[in-house]
Amino acid sequence: xxxxxxxxxxxxxxxxxxxxxxxxxxxxxxxxxxxxxxxxxxxxxxxxxxxxxxxxxxxxxxxxxxxxxxxxxxxxxxxxxxxxxxxxxxxxxxxxxxxxxxxxxxxxxxxxxxxxxxxxxxxxxxxxxxxxxxxxxxxxxxxxxxxxxxxxxxxxxxxxxxxxxxxxxxxxxxxxxxxxxxxxxxxxxxxxxxxxxxxxxxxxxxxxxxxxxxxxxxxxxxxxxxxxxxxxxxxxxxxxxxxxxxxxxxxxxxxxxxxxxxxxxxxxxxxxxxxxxxxxxxxxxxxxxxxxxxxxxxxxxxxxxxxxxxxxxxxxxxxxxxxxxxxxxxxxxxxxxxxxxxxxxxxxxxxxxxxxxxxxxxxxxxxxxxxxxxxxxxxxxxxxxxxxxxxxxxxxxxxxxxxxxxxxxxxxxxxxxxxxxxxxxxxxxxxxxxxxxxxxxxxxxxxxxxxxxxxxxxxxxxxxxxxxxxxxxxxxxxxxxxxxxxxxxxxxxxxxxxxxxxxxxxxxxxxxxxxxxxxxxxxxxxxxxxxxxxxxxxxxxxxxxxxxxxxxxxxxxxxxxxxxxxxxxxxxxxxxxxxxxxxxxxxxxxxxxxxxxxxxxxxxxxxxxxxxxxxxxxxxxxxxxxxxxxxxxxxxxxxxxxxxxxxxxxxxxxxxxxxxxxxxxxxxxxxxxxxxxxxxxxxxxxxxxxxxxxxxxxx
Numbered sequence: 069x070x071x072x073x074x075x076x077x078x079x080x081x082x083x084x085x086x087x088x089x090x091x092x093x094x095x096x097x098x099x100x101x102x103x104x105x106x107x108x109x110x111x112x113x114x115x116x117x118x119x120x121x122x123x124x125x126x127x128x129x130x131x132x133x134x135x136x137x138x139x140x141x142x143x144x145x146x147x148x149x150x151x152x153x154x155x156x157x158x159x160x161x162x163x164x165x166x167x168x169x170x171x172x173x174x175x176x177x178x179x180x181x182x183x184x185x186x187x188x189x190x191x192x193x194x195x196x197x198x199x200x201x202x203x204x205x206x207x208x209x210x211x212x213x214x215x216x217x218x219x220x221x222x223x224x225x226x227x228x229x230x231x232x233x234x235x236x237x238x239x240x241x242x243x244x245x246x247x248x249x250x251x252x253x254x255x256x257x258x259x260x261x262x263x264x265x266x267x268x269x270x271x272x273x274x275x276x277x278x279x280x281x282x283x284x285x286x287x288x289x290x291x292x293x294x295x296x297x298x299x300x301x302x303x304x305x306x307x308x309x310x311x312x313x314x315x316x317x318x319x320x321x322x323x324x325x326x327x328x329x330x331x332x333x334x335x336x337x338x339x340x341x342x343x344x345x346x347x348x349x350x351x352x353x354x355x356x357x358x359x360x361x362x363x364x365x366x367x368x369x370x371x372x373x374x375x376x377x378x379x380x381x382x383x384x385x386x387x388x389x390x391x392x393x394x395x396x397x398x399x400x401x402x403x404x405x406x407x408x409x410x411x412x413x414x415x416x417x418x419x420x421x422x423x424x425x426x427x428x429x430x431x432x433x434x435x436x437x438x439x440x441x442x443x444x445x446x447x448x449x450x451x452x453x454x455x456x457x458x459x460x461x462x463x464x465x466x467x468x469x470x471x472x473x474x475x476x477x478x479x480x481x482x483x484x485x486x487x488x489x490x491x492x493x494x495x496x497x498x499x500x501x502x503x504x505x506x507x508x509x510x511x512x513x514x515x516x517x518x519x520x521x522x523x524x525x526x527x528x529x530x531x532x533x534x535x536x537x538x539x540x541x542x543x544x545x546x547x548x549x550x551x552x553x554x555x556x557x558x559x560x561x562x563x564x565x566x567x568x569x570x571x572x573x574x575x576x577x578x579x580x581x582x583x584x585x586x587x588x589x590x591x592x593x594x595x596x597x598x599x600x601x602x603x604x605x606x607x608x609x610x611x612x613x614x615x616x617x618x619x620x621x622x623x624x625x626x627x628x629x630x631x632x633x634x635x636x637x638x639x640x641x642x643x644x645x646x647x648x649x650x651x652x653x654x655x656x657x658x659x660x661x662x663x664x665x666x667x668x669x670x671x672x673x674x675x676x677x678x679x680x681x682x683x684x685x686x687x688x689x690x691x692x693x694x695x696x697x698x699x700x701x702x703x704x705x706x707x708x709x710x711x712x713x714x715x716x717x718x719x720x721x722x723x724x725x726x727x728x729x730x731x732x733x734x735x736x737x738x739x740x741x742x743x744x745x746x747x748x749x750x751x752x753x754x755x756x757x758x759x760x761x762x763x764x765x766x767x
């Protein structure tokens with residue numbers, strides 16, 4: 069096995085950057101049962117997280133840390149629905165002064181009471197924990213019985229190596245995930261047999277947790293449906309949901325059912341290897357077909373990761389003399405790994421990836437920009453393109469939302485699931501800043517592959533997205549301008565009924581419609597005159613008498629009312645996420661950046677707020693502030709030893725922070741449309757001699 073790993077490291081090519089050395093110096097290492105340092109393997113649409121044993125031996129111990137999840141794009145479940153709730157049960161009419169009422173999917177009735185139907189629809193479907201694969205140890209074994217723990221994630225091959233001594237017995241474990249199958253494999257070296265447990269939980273359906281109810285074994289079943297000399301297949305039945313788990317081993321084993329949904333596989337020898345695959349459907353011939361062995365899986369993992377690191381962008385901070393540079397490099401390279409294993413699947417990723425559930429495991433379309441825009445900028449546009457294909461699945465539902473509210477085109481929902489159902493929400497249903505994301509991300513895909521194929525794939529979606537954007541904007545005849553109203557902006561502390569013209573949304577509307585027009589010309593179609601009129605008459609960002617931009621035109625006390633100084637400083641995204649446009653005066657935006665820097669309640673922010681601030685500072689020609697923003701010392705800008713962006717006891721990891729970091733760093737290195745020179749987002753004082761390869765500029 070050591071030879072295999074050496075080959076995988078050798079496969080990481082050297083160019084101007086010593087990529088092998090960069091990866092090796094940032095391999096995360098664990099030396100204790102640290103619940104916030106668990107490590108993961110995965111392939112973008114499936115991931116498994118392990119504890120210091122190299123498997124999922126102590127899931128209860130890690131439940132409130134970085135949990136030992138096994139999750140996939142396809143693993144979803146709904147509780148029974150005896151009252152036959154339907155989406156229409158959660159609709160409530162609102163009047164935002166547009167001459168017609170608009171039904172929104174919300175959580176509360178007229179009296180502010182939670183609706184049973186909305187609660188059920190919000191929690192269902194929810195993502196499944198597919199099952200734990202760990203060591204079956206005597207009940208008398210405690211964590212104190214483990215000594216000499218050393219566990220390392222080898223970034224170059226995607227393999228976790230764990231070694232420790234358990235009650236005097238040295239044990240070594242290697243763990244890998246197959247790059248193309250929902251399969252993990254492990255090799256154990258020990259002086260005596262180490263039994264393996266397969267233990268399956270019932271889902272909790274809770275807003276944010278590890279999705280494991282270990283006290284409901286009577287509500288689901290696990291049956292051994294096939295067994296051969298070196299392979300067994302188990303059928304999982306959870307209400308109306310079924311899936312399968314296949315385990316294959318080398319050598320002789322015995323299989324015993326310890327309890328409901330709990331099996332123990334005991335090998336004959338201490339030197340033991342196995343593979344475990346999670347499968348959404350089962351065919352009669354599957355039990356007869358071999359699944360990849362550990363050796364084959366480890367080899368495939370090493371090959372896949374060598375391709376990832378060789379093909380993609382790389383940033384080397386080793387020549388920088390600023391004392392913070394090694395930490396920024398660590399965050400960057402570990403974020404590359406985490407986003408590749410947890411946020412590159414068939415559907416947009418949830419904010420806690422494939423590790424544990426947040427918002428019931430559902431994903432948020434306003435966050436896909438933060439999760440995945442970096443892929444195109446780091447030479448992995450194929451991963452972004454792959455996920456964006458899901459929007460075609462969501463298209464009919466998005467069109468129905470726009471239609472029922474009286475608009476043209478398609479209105480992208482906020483919180484959803486693989487089937488694109490709209491989750492009821494007191495906030496999410498009123499957001500609009502996710503609307504231009506599809507246009508922006510498709511533009512990034514096109515820039516990486518300016519082909520007719522890409523144009524034809526995304527043009528219909530872009531056209532209908534822009535149709536909604538045009539029909540949603542209100543024409544104010546008295547002032548001869550277009551406004552945005554009846555929305556909760558990205559800064560979610562503002563109310564829909566009283567908010568007009570929030571800055572990020574105005575800038576995003578300008579970018580989205582401008583880019584949609586550009587795509588029409590690329591397709592050989594004339595521009596839409598009415599869209600051009602909207603672009604010409606769209607309201608500029610509102611400012612106060614001190615020449616600072618407001619949180620909304622309707623928020624004159626933006627710099628004195630605490631409500632406007634918490635959550636997201638979204639005004640900075642208007643010239644951070646998006647390029648300069650006629651709505652924005654850069655002098656006023658600079659005034660805004662400096663004012664908010666001093667008075668913003670940064671501890672209330674979220675992980676992507678810091679890269680958003682950095683991008684704004686970079687575009688304004690303030691690279692010192694850009695770096696300071698990325699490395700701001702505040703709890704929600706914490707990056708754990710495994711690279712995860714910690715937020716709070718509820719959100720111990722937060723992938724939009726990791727993705728935003730990568731987007732900001734790409735921009736600060738490669739620049740943006742119209743920027744000059746190399747590394748325009750880093751100070752030119754000699755302390756930030758940043759080397760990079762394979763990055764693309766932002767729009």
